[in-house]
Amino acid sequence: MSGGLDATLVVRRSEAFRLELRLSVPAGRTVALLGPNAAGKSTAVHALAGLLPLDAGRVELGGLVLDDPAADVLVPAERRRVGVVFQDYLLFPHLGVLENVAFGPRSCGIGRAEARRRARSWIARLELDGLAERRPRDLSGGQAQRAALARALASEPDLLLLDEPLAALDVTTRSEIRRVLAEHLRAFAGPRLLITHDPAEAFLLADEIHVLEDGRVTQSGTADDIRLRPRTRYAADLAGTNFLRGIARRGEVDTGTHVLHVADHEVEGPVLVTLRPTAISVHRTRPEGSFRNSWPTTVARVERLGHRVRLLTGAPLPVAVEMTDEAREELGLAPGSAIWVALKATEIGVEPDTAATSRAP
Amino acid sequence: MTLAALGIALFLLPLVGLLARTPWARLPALLAGDVVTDALRLSAVTSISAAAVSMVLGVPLAWLLARVDFPGRALVRGIVTLPLVLPPVVGGAALLFALGRRGLVGGPLEQGTGLLLPFSTWGVVVANTFVAMPFLVITVEGALRNMDRRYEDAAASLGADRLTVLQRVTLPMIAPSLVAGLVLSWARAFGEFGATITFAGNLQGRTQTLPLAVFVALERDRDVAVAISLVMVAVSLLVLVGLRDRWWRAT
Numbered sequence: 129m130s131g132g133l134d135a136t137l138v139v140r141r142s143e144a145f146r147l148e149l150r151l152s153v154p155a156g157r158t159v160a161l162l163g164p165n166a167a168g169k170s171t172a173v174h175a176l177a178g179l180l181p182l183d184a185g186r187v188e189l190g191g192l193v194l195d196d197p198a199a200d201v202l203v204p205a206e207r208r209r210v211g212v213v214f215q216d217y218l219l220f221p222h223l224g225v226l227e228n229v230a231f232g233p234r235s236c237g238i239g240r241a242e243a244r245r246r247a248r249s250w251i252a253r254l255e256l257d258g259l260a261e262r263r264p265r266d267l268s269g270g271q272a273q274r275a276a277l278a279r280a281l282a283s284e285p286d287l288l289l290l291d292e293p294l295a296a297l298d299v300t301t302r303s304e305i306r307r308v309l310a311e312h313l314r315a316f317a318g319p320r321l322l323i324t325h326d327p328a329e330a331f332l333l334a335d336e337i338h339v340l341e342d343g344r345v346t347q348s349g350t351a352d353d354i355r356l357r358p359r360t361r362y363a364a365d366l367a368g369t370n371f372l373r374g375i376a377r378r379g380e381v382d383t384g385t386h387v388l389h390v391a392d393h394e395v396e397g398p399v400l401v402t403l404r405p406t407a408i409s410v411h412r413t414r415p416e417g418s419f420r421n422s423w424p425t426t427v428a429r430v431e432r433l434g435h436r437v438r439l440l441t442g443a444p445l446p447v448a449v450e451m452t453d454e455a456r457e458e459l460g461l462a463p464g465s466a467i468w469v470a471l472k473a474t475e476i477g478v479e480p481d482t483a484a485t486s487r488a489p
Numbered sequence: 490m491t492l493a494a495l496g497i498a499l500f501l502l503p504l505v506g507l508l509a510r511t512p513w514a515r516l517p518a519l520l521a522g523d524v525v526t527d528a529l530r531l532s533a534v535t536s537i538s539a540a541a542v543s544m545v546l547g548v549p550l551a552w553l554l555a556r557v558d559f560p561g562r563a564l565v566r567g568i569v570t571l572p573l574v575l576p577p578v579v580g581g582a583a584l585l586f587a588l589g590r591r592g593l594v595g596g597p598l599e600q601g602t603g604l605l606l607p608f609s610t611w612g613v614v615v616a617n618t619f620v621a622m623p624f625l626v627i628t629v630e631g632a633l634r635n636m637d638r639r640y641e642d643a644a645a646s647l648g649a650d651r652l653t654v655l656q657r658v659t660l661p662m663i664a665p666s667l668v669a670g671l672v673l674s675w676a677r678a679f680g681e682f683g684a685t686i687t688f689a690g691n692l693q694g695r696t697q698t699l700p701l702a703v704f705v706a707l708e709r710d711r712d713v714a715v716a717i718s719l720v721m722v723a724v725s726l727l728v729l730v731g732l733r734d735r736w737w738r739a740t
Contacts, residue, residue, distance in 0.1 A: 179642045205645040218643040222661045231657070235649035283647055 131155060131190030133287050133319040137175050138184035139168075147171045147343040153287075153319035160322040160334030162354075164362060168343040169323045170215070173291045176321070177212050178205035189319075190286050206235070211285030215292040217276035219264035225251065225275050226260040232283030250278040254312065269297040270305040277312055288313075288320045294329055303479050306332060327366040331355070332400060332479055339363050370403035370447045376478060386445040389420040391473045395480060402477035405438060405450035411468040412459055422470035427463050430456070441469055504722065511719055512712045519716040527694040528702035529720065532679060535610065535698060539617030540625075540675035546618075547625040547670070548660075554626070555633035573623045580619055581687025588615065588688075612689035613696050617678035624677055628670030632663040672732050676725065 132154040139147045147168035153159045161169050174180035176187060178194065181202055187195040189210070194203045211232075219228050230247035234240065251260055254274040264272060273293060280288060293309060294302050310333055313320055324330050330337050331351035339347040339354060339362065347359045354363055355371050374383040379393040381401055388401065409415070415422050429440040437456050439449045449469060461467065512519070519525065553559075554566055572580055588595040588606045599605045606612040636659070644658045660667065682700040689696040691705065699717055706714035 174642075177642075177646050179645065205642070206648050206650050208646075210646060212643070212646045214639065214643055214646075216639075218637075218639050220640060220644075220658060220662075222664070231644070231649070232647035235644070235647050235653055235657075279647065 131286070132157075133176075133187075133189050133321070135176060135187045136185035137172055137187070138182060139171050139175050139180060140183050141168075141171055145343055147175075149338075149340065149343075149345060151321070151338070153321055155318050157336070158313055158320040158322055158334045160324055160330035160337045161340050162324055162327060162330040162337050162366070163340035164325060167340045169325075169340055170291060171343075172340075173212065173289050173321075173323055176287070176289055177210050178203060178208045209283070209286040211280030211283055211288045213273070213276045213280050213288070213290045213293050216296050217264070217272050219267075219272060219275055219279070221264055224261045224263055225256060225267070225278075228264070228275060229278045229282045232279060236283060247278075247282055250282045253315075254278040254281075255308075268301075270301055270308070273297070273305060273309070274312075277309070281316065286318050288316050288318060289323070290320065291323045292325070293322070294324070294326065303477075307480055309333070327369065328371075328400075328402060328477075328479070331371060339366075370401075370405065370408075372401040372403070372445070372447075374399055374401055379473075381476075381478060383445060385443065386423065388445075388476060389473045390476045390478050392478045395478050397480065400479045402479070403447055403471065404475065405448045407475040408447060408449045408469055408471045410439065410449055410451065410455075410459065410461065411470060412466075414468055415470045417470075418472065419470035420473035421476070422468055424466065424468050427461050427465045427467060429463060430461070441467070507715065507718055507722065510711075510715050512715065515712060516716055516719075519713055520720065522713065524693060524697075524702055524706070525713065525717055525720075528697055528699045528717065531610065531613070531694065531697065532699040535613040535617055536675055536679040536681075538614045539621050539678035539681075540671055542614065542618045543622040543625045543674040543678075544667075544671055547622045547674070548629055548667070550622075551626045551629035551633060555630045569626050570623050572620050573627075577620055577681065577683030577685075578687050581616055581684035581689075584616060584619060584684065584688040588612075607688055608690040608692060608696060610689075610695055613685055613698060616684040616688045617681045620681055620684050621674035621678040624673040625670035628666050628673060629663065632666030633659070636662055669732065672728060676728060679724070680721070 133151060135149075135151045137147055137149045137151070141147070145168070149168070149172055151159065161172060163169050171180065175182055175195070182195045182197050184197055185195075186193065186198075189208075193199070193201050194208055195201065219225075220231065223231070226244060226247050229250050230243040233243035233246050238246070248260065251257065254277060256271060256274055256278060259267065259271060259275070264275070267275060273296075294306055297305055306329065313333065322330065322333055335350070337349065337351060337354055338345045339360070341360060341362050347354055347363050351371070354366070372383050374381040374388070376390070376392075376395045376397060376399040379390055381388045381390055381399055383401070390401070414424075423444065425444070426442040427439050428442040428446065431438040431440070432453070435453060436450050437453050439451070439456070439461065441447050441449065447469070550569065554562060554569070585592065585607060587593050588598070590596060590599060590605060590607065595606060604611070606615055640658055640662060641654050644654045649657065680700060681698070682704070685696065685698060686701055686704075691697050691701050697705070699721055703714050703717045703721075706717060
């Protein structure tokens with residue numbers, strides 16, 4: 129059983145940019161660093177992996193100090209038990225999947241035959257059977273991701289870092305691959321750190337989220353903490369997407385207060401529903417047309433976002449809706465106005481709620 | 490279009506001229522002659538040796554230039570690439586002043602080891618390497634610079650030390666450029682004339698490579714010159730065709 133990660137990272141990348149981050153990830157938990165580009169997420173990965181020395185702070189993994197500039201301790205990358213799934217995966221293009229996965233064990237001094245045996249077992253575990261001899265360029269995005277995960281895990285690391293593990297995938301396959309990734313993450317006993325700019329990814333895969341902006345954590349908490357009480361403009365924009373939890377059954381999702389019709393009839397059980405604020409339309413009277421979802425409600429609040437406005441609706445299903453200010457004026461909307469909201473079933477994103485299933489007994 | 494055609498003609502005409510002048514009937518006998526077989530053997534040995542030495546010394550040099558930031562790096566790169574623009578005769582003369590019997594290093598070298606480079610086969614290899622290695626250094630340095638270094642980070646994160654990273658990731662990933670650099674430097678060594686004749690002389694069987702043999706034969710027996718030229722064209726074409734897949738596709 130491996131221990132947790134305790135780290136205080138201080139890295140100066142330039143005069144203007146400085147990363148300052150405190151992280152504590154217990155074994156068996158997934159923490160997400162969620163932030164925009166250039167927030168310092170990859171710097172954090174490099175510092176933890178030993179590819180970039182700290183300027184100050186300390187990295188401790190399972191009771192072992194890996195980096196402590198004050199005490200002049202720096203364990204180099206190749207001697208750290210840290211597995212990394214890199215952005216774009218970085219599978220060695222000149223090696224097949226088997227040799228890629230066997231690379232870690234081989235580098236740690238294990239003989240060729242034994243390293244291959246271990247690699248085969250990871251290939252089987254990550255459902256890559258039959259692809260052992262394939263070159264990375266001949267793999268699909270999902271297969272490459274699993275191969276990268278197998279390669280990281282084959283060294284039997286004490287910490288798993290995932291740097292934008294889904295960013296390289298196209299949108300249509302992403303949610304299925306995310307579900308598979310969630311399963312494999314749960315099988316890893318040590319601490320896991322997920323780096324992402326995609327709130328859905330953080331909300332679905334992580335137990336705890338740190339929002340990282342400009343090298344600093346601006347908010348920490350669970351998905352709900354950040355969604356319901358965003359503290360910065362960036363977090364509020366992330367939270368602008370409506371995330372709802374519910375139970376799916378035969379094309380309907382019951383949120384507890386309202387039932388939504390969704391396009392996906394396959395998914396069953398706890399789900400996370402995403403509604404883009406721009407996909408929801410607002411009407412003064414009952415809307416006609418092909419909307420599978422419409423319900424009467426009231427305008428609870430109006431927020432300005434430059435030329436756009438965000439309406440927050442009232443019961444039975446509070447959601448955020450975005451429209452232009454002109455549209456709002458035309459409809460004469462103000463807090464208290466009686467409205468109908470409508471959206472198509474195809475505009476509703478439905479993901480199995482992996483956080484809920486992992487918490488279930 | 491006309492200019493392009495003129496350009497093609499410039500390259501094509503000498504080949505046609507050579508083929509037109511070839512004494513096809515006498516060719517086997519000419520090629521079997523002493524001078525030709527000696528020169529062919531010597532050229533094979535020295536050009537391959539020069540390419541090998543270029544690789545052994547040139548890869549670490551390319552790595553140093555591409556990866557290590559040290560003061561005077563630009564100067565070192567300039568010195569390394571100088572033979573590309575230097576007239577080979579000047580290069581040969583410079584080698585003679587440095588490594589000849591009365592040279593800066595050549596004298597002590599002969600006294601210490603008994604090795605005298607000028608007018609020896611080793612001298613040919615040194616002259617060839619001098620003019621050929623820059624091609625390898627430049628090709629490999631470019632590849633090392635352009636390579637995505639994140640793969641090396643990935644290898645380190647998997648527990649590979651620097652030597653393992655170099656052997657199992659860096660060199661295999663730049664293999665196409667390594668091969669291209671090797672072939673380019675070999676081709677340059679194979680065709681080397683000026684530095685060789687200046688530094689190593691023109692002794693049949695010892696320092697007289699194919700280009701030198703052509704030069705001598707032009708004075709004595711034109712048919713022999715043509716025959717040797719034909720061999721060199723054939724070998725060069727063979728190498729170009731073999732290289733085409735790796736080099737032309739990569740660029």
